[in-house]
Amino acid sequence: xxxxVPNFAPETVAQYARxxxxxxxxxxxxxxxxxxxxLITGPQARYVFKIANRRWDRQLLxxxxxxxxxxxxxxxxxxFPVPVKTRSGDMLTQIDGFSVYVLSYVExxxxxxxxxxxxxxxxxxxxxxxxxxxxxxxxxxSSERPGYLWDLDNVIGCRAHLDDVVDNHNxxxxxxxFTHYENCVVPQLCGLRKAVIHGDANEHNLIIDGANPKxxxxxxxxxxxxxxxxxxxxxxxxxxxLLDEADIGMxxxxxxEGYCAEFELHDNELAVLYELAxxxxxxxxxxxxxxxxxxxDNSYIxxxxxxxxxxxxxxxxxxxxxx
Numbered sequence: 578x579x580x581x582v583p584n585f586a587p588e589t590v591a592q593y594a595r596x597x598x599x600x601x602x603x604x605x606x607x608x609x610x611x612x613x614x615x616l617i618t619g620p621q622a623r624y625v626f627k628i629a630n631r632r633w634d635r636q637l638l639x640x641x642x643x644x645x646x647x648x649x650x651x652x653x654x655x656x657f658p659v660p661v662k663t664r665s666g667d668m669l670t671q672i673d674g675f676s677v678y679v680l681s682y683v684e685x686x687x688x689x690x691x692x693x694x695x696x697x698x699x700x701x702x703x704x705x706x707x708x709x710x711x712x713x714x715x716x717x718x719s720s721e722r723p724g725y726l727w728d729l730d731n732v733i734g735c736r737a738h739l740d741d742v743v744d745n746h747n748x749x750x751x752x753x754x755f756t757h758y759e760n761c762v763v764p765q766l767c768g769l770r771k772a773v774i775h776g777d778a779n780e781h782n783l784i785i786d787g788a789n790p791k792x793x794x795x796x797x798x799x800x801x802x803x804x805x806x807x808x809x810x811x812x813x814x815x816x817x818x819l820l821d822e823a824d825i826g827m828x829x830x831x832x833x834e835g836y837c838a839e840f841e842l843h844d845n846e847l848a849v850l851y852e853l854a855x856x857x858x859x860x861x862x863x864x865x866x867x868x869x870x871x872x873x874d875n876s877y878i879x880x881x882x883x884x885x886x887x888x889x890x891x892x893x894x895x896x897x898x899x900x
Contacts, residue, residue: 593677603618612628613627642678655704689780708796709807712772712775733759738867747862754859757898769849770807775796814832815832815854818832820884820885825891855897
C-alpha cells in the first residue's frame with residue numbers, strides 16, 4: 578500500500594493550490610493514514626487540500642462530493658465540508674495518478690478534545706438523527722462496497738484478523754462477541770432498513786461548536802460512506818461517543834433519545850443497537866491491530882485501541898451486551 582499513499586511536499590501542495598484553485602496560504606500537514614491531507618490557512622478562509630490514496634476510484638470520490646452537496650442543501654443547519662471547484666470548474670483533478678480535490682474547512686473542536694456532557698450527548702444524537710433524515714433517498718452505485726470490512730454489515734469478515742490482537746483478555750472477549758453476534762444478532766438483522774450512511778462518526782470526525790461546548794456542530798471525512806443498515810449510523814456514533822465515559826448508561830440514553838427525536842428507529846433496530854455498537858468497536862480494534870502489525874511505525878493507527886478495550890469491557894460488565 579505504500580506505493581498507493583501520496584507524499585507530496587508542502588511546496589508542491591502550495592503550487593497546485595495556487596495554480597488550480599487560486600488559493601494561497603500557510604500549508605499545515607494533517608494526520609492521515611491512507612490519504613494525504615493539508616490545511617491551507619488563507620487570509621479569509623481555511624481549506625483542506627486532499628490527495629487521495631490510489632485505491633479510491635474516481636466514482637467513490639464523486640459519491641462523497643455528491644453527498645456533501647446534498648447535505649449542504651438538505652441540512653444547512655449542520656456543517657459539513659463542501660467541495661471547492663478549480664478555476665476550470667472541476668471538483669476532481671488527476672496529478673501523477675492521484676485524485677486531488679479541495680474541501681471547505683469545518684471550524685470547531687473535534688470531539689476527542691471537547692468536554693462531554695449530557696447536553697452534548699443529546700445534541701450529538703440530534704445531529705446524527707438529522708444527518709440520517711437528510712440522507713434519505715440518496716443513492717449512488719459506488720455505495721455498494723462488497724467485502725469492505727469497515728462496513729458494519731461485514732464485521733464478521735474481520736474475524737480473519739483476530740490473531741493480530743495482542744492482548745489475550747481483549748482477544749478472548751472479541752472472540753466471544755463474534756460468536757454471540759453470529760448466533761444471536763445476525764438472525765435479527767434480516768429485514769432491517771438499509772440506506773447510504775456516513776459510516777464513520779468517530780471522535781476525530783465529529784466537530785463541536787467552538788463557541789458552545791454543548792452543541793454538536795459538524796462532521797467530516799466521508800470516506801467510509803456505504804449502503805448499509807440504517808441503524809448502523811447510530812451504532813457507529815454511539816461506539817465512539819461513549820469512549821472514555823464513566824456513565825455509559827446516562828450517555829447512551831441521551832444520545833439515543835436525541836437521535837430518535839429526529840429520526841425514529843424501529844423496535845427491531847433498537848433491539849440490536851448496543852450489540853452493533855460493540856461490533857464497531859470490534860472492527861476498530863481488530864483492523865487497527867492488523868494494520869499496526871503491518872505498519873509498526875504509524876502511531877495514528879492505534880489511537881482508539883485502549884479506550885475501545887475499556888468501553889467493550891464496560892459494555893459487558895454492565896450487561897449492555899451478551900444479554
